[in-house]
Amino acid sequence: MRLRITGVVQGVGFRPFVYRAAEENGILGWVLNGEDGVHVVAEGSEIALARFVDTLRDRPPPAALVAGFEVMPAEVAGFAAFEIRESTGDGAPTVRISPDLAICDDCLRELFDPADRRFGYPYINCTNCGPRYSIVVGLPYDRPLTTMAEWPMCAPCEREYHDPSNRRFHAQPIACHACGPNYVLREGEHSLRGTEAIAAVAARLRAGAILAIKGIGGYHLACDARNPSAVATLRERKYRKERPFAVMVPDLARARALVELSPEAQTLLASIARPITLAPARLLLEGVAPDNRELGVMLPYAPLHHLLFAHGAPDVLVLTSANRSSEPIAYEDEDAFESLSGIADAFLVGERRIARRLDDSVARATAHAPAILRRARGLAPQAIATLPSTRPILALGADLKNAIALVVDGQAFVSQHVGDLDHFPARCAFEETVRDMCAMYEVRSEDLLVVHDAHPQYVSTVYAESLPGEHLAVQHHRAHVASVLAERAEWDRDVVGVAFDGTGFGDDGTIWGGEFFVGSLRRGFVRAAHLRTAPLPGGDAAARFPVQASAGFLWALDDLPDLEAPPFLFPQRYASAREMVRKGLRTFTTSSAGRLFDTVAALLGFTRESTFEGQAAMWLEHLAAASGPVAAYPFDLLERQLDYRPLLAAIVADRVRGRDVRAIARGFHESLADAIVAACEVLASGNPIVVSGGVFQNRLLLELLRERAGERLWANERVPANDGGISLGQAAIAALAHA
Ligand SMILES: [Zn+2]
Ligand SMILES: [Zn+2]
Known part of the structure; x- marks a missing residue:
């Protein structure tokens, strides 16, 4: 019989695994890596073949991810042995690099076996485990093009490397105490x-x-x-x-x-x-x-x-x-x-050199699906979506939590987390990552369609302008919504997209961040509603001081109590910020949901400076999670704007009355979930609700939305909901615009 196995089956020890399964079952024939997957031709008795197929199907190597498994009849050729054949053609380089893999159980056993020659050896690995992407300096993935090139193999390692029945057959980073780094x-x-x-x-x-x-x-x-x-x-x-x-x-x-x-x-x-x-x-x-x-x-x-x-x-x-x-x-x-x-x-x-930096990945499990908060070691590089475009696309992401995406032959690869581009070292890392990805996938920069955020002052936008080729600017929040649809390959589905985050450059030049869109990836997204705008004294700087943001969001409320008095105890910064709003000094317009979170956090006691992005919102969620369900506050769509004034007025009143802040925080979360689902119902009844943006990293909010919307709720699963997922969305919009 003839088999074709597709998915992540290369660079993960699949061929030696097939070889060993063939040996165990007395199968003759061959296995090779083709451009379209692993090919096997197998001869043997009917029972042996059945066992062989069961083994391949049921016990693949730990890092393999089998997507397709085809079994076809074949002519008997009368093979004398089972062999691993040389790969055919060059293959697309895109299938060749696997992410770095955690140590496997076999290597772990050897690591602690005093009789094993790699007992206690900190760089032990095999074809089922060990470094990949972090040691690759060029393609094809072969030892001379890894950072292991400087460590020649000793004779025993060499023997294992060339023995098809060995678990270390063609394990590129193979090494031991005698020959390897320490x-x-x-x-x-x-x-x-x-x-x-x-x-x-x-x-x-x-x-x-x-x-x-x-x-x-x-x-x-x-x-x-x-x-x-x-x-x-x-x-x-x-x-x-x-x-x-x-x-x-x-x-x-x-x-x-x-x-x-x-x-x-x-x-x-x-x-x-x-x-x-x-x-x-x-x-x-x-x-x-x-x-x-x-x-x-x-x-x-x-x-x-x-x-x-x-x-x-x-x-x-x-x-x-x-x-x-x-x-x-x-x-x-x-x-x-x-x-x-x-x-x-x-x-x-x-002593082993690292070819490129990779932070640890960060993820969270939910009953529904895992949510990735940072894609890096172990997850990058992976093709995470297939887009309907044959053109190479480079999407540069946003300036915070930057990650880039490269589309080659329709496969969208999202880079590892790069970081916040406001620091010079991160800018260097960003440019390095662009060059690295383009080189890795053999893309010529002249052929690229370069996609960037619409923010004219983003470091990534300015960098995009230095690149040749055609350019496309994509609005931040549309990219958020598109990232979810790209994961699901939903090009034509009409949805209502909800993009809530801290900051993004809007079509009208104001700071967006509480946006509702209707449309589809193919037809485009129309802004259908948004959080009621507020003045934002100090612009982006207000993100560091919740009380400063609150001065803007509370501006339109009548009959505010003295917020510098108990229980609020706002610092002096609040009064100065209010003064800025009154005079219109360095005051911008925003519809940012992130700043609404900051405002509520300030009212409930977070009146100090945030020391990292999203801290006040995290604090607020922590508070809310300590309370059981409570009734929601009024928070309704009024002339296509979610009006936060009644919500904030009720929170201020509750706080003055001495209500438990945990219950108030919980009420705020419930209100937001109610408001989002109700608004989506008005804007596009029955359509999927697509949520993305940093606000939706909030576990409680997502749970409350899931309770209300069930399967109608679509959230990010493969790229982060924060700005780390922007580049995939940008790439998807570009792919559809140029399909
Ligand atoms: Zn191993
Ligand atoms: Zn050795």
Whole structure:
């Protein structure tokens, strides 16, 4: 018989797996990687063939994702053996690179087997696991074009590499103690290598030190999460006041003690991408995730992490991207030494070079589907949508949480998370990523259709202007809505799109962020309604100060009590901001839902400065989650504008009356969910409700919407709802406009 298997089946150990299955079942014939999947020709008895097919179908390698499995009859050719044949043609390079994979069970067993020659070797890997994208410097994916090129294989590794029956057959990063890289501890003048270094690091962590540890896609900063003074020191040195840290624990049992793990969350946490998984916290770790309902947890994915725990590292480790404030993660050794010298007490340096930086991915499980909040290690690069366009498209995303998308032969690849482009190092990372992706997929820049945000001052827009080829500007919130439709390949479906976020440049030059659209990807989206506009004193700067935003949103309310008095206790900044609005000084117009969240948070007690984007909204959700269901406030569509005035007036009155702030916060969430569904009903009754934008990272809001709209609610599943998903939406709009 003849088989064709498609999906993610290349670079994941599929051919050796087929080879071994053939050996086990006495099958003759061959297997090869073709341009359109893995091809197999198999000869054997009927029973043997049936068993062979069952094995291929039921027990594929862990990283494989089988999409198609065709079995066809074939002529008997009388093969004498089963062999792995050389690949035919060049193949599209797009199918060749897999994301980095967490260590597999077989390698893990060998890692802790004293009789194995890779016992304790921190770079152990095989065709089923290990680094891919983080070590590739060019295509095809072959050792000379990876960062392993500088480590020639020893004879035993070479034998395994060339043995088709071996699990390490063509495992490009294959290495061992004798021939491969190792880890070195650098601490002042001292250095230790190998197991000694790893054991010393575990001891330093136990003693409360802060270590810079090289991982798969960059350096982490690590410390004992149960040691409040270590955590506080890390925050102080890193200039990271309150933004939550993620933690790593050795196993699922330890994870369960820290967070509530639904079956879906457990699957996500243990998936081969090993993302940071956000789940409701069960235990308060002082200083790790202040005022947060959730905690980000991950399991070990590199062999090194397992070794650190085995050598006695604290069993809850803060593991956060090594950088200063919001700069990109450090991944080159020299750069790390320089930028982290005042932060880390010592460095655990891996000798294998990292080809490109990859942060940890962040995801959250819901009963409905996982939500990706940051796509990076383990998830990038992946084709995440197929668009109806043959033209190469480069979509540059937005300036916050930037990620770019490249469309080649209709396949849309979204890059790893790049970061916030207002910092110079992030701009460099952004340009590097553009060059890297174009080179990786062999796209010539002259052929590109370049898509960018409509904001004329975005760094990504200005950069787009420096590129040759045709250009297209796409409005921010339409791109948000389009990202959901691209994931679902819904080109023609009429929907009502709801894009709620902090900031985006609107058609009329004002700051949008609470938008309703009707239309389809093919016909385009018409703005059908929006959050009632408010004056925004100080523009984007108001995003850092909830009371400043509130001065604008409360401006149109009559009979406000003195907000500087209890229970509100607004700081002086509020009065100055009100003065700015009164005089029209540096005051802009906005329909931003993000700023409405800030306003409500300020009224309920968040009157300080936000130290990271979305902090006040997160705080508000945390508060609301502590309350059971309550009645909604009035929040209705009035002349195609969602009128927040009655809502805010009722919240102010409740607060003066002394109502529990948790109930008020919950009421606000209920009101928003009611208002969105009711507005969609008016605008396009019965059509799918497509929600996207940073506001919809709010777990409670999404749950409340799901209760009301059920399957009619479409949200992001494969790209982030925040600006990290913008580039996919831009690419989809461009693909349809030029289809
Ligand atoms: Zn392995
Ligand atoms: Zn070796």
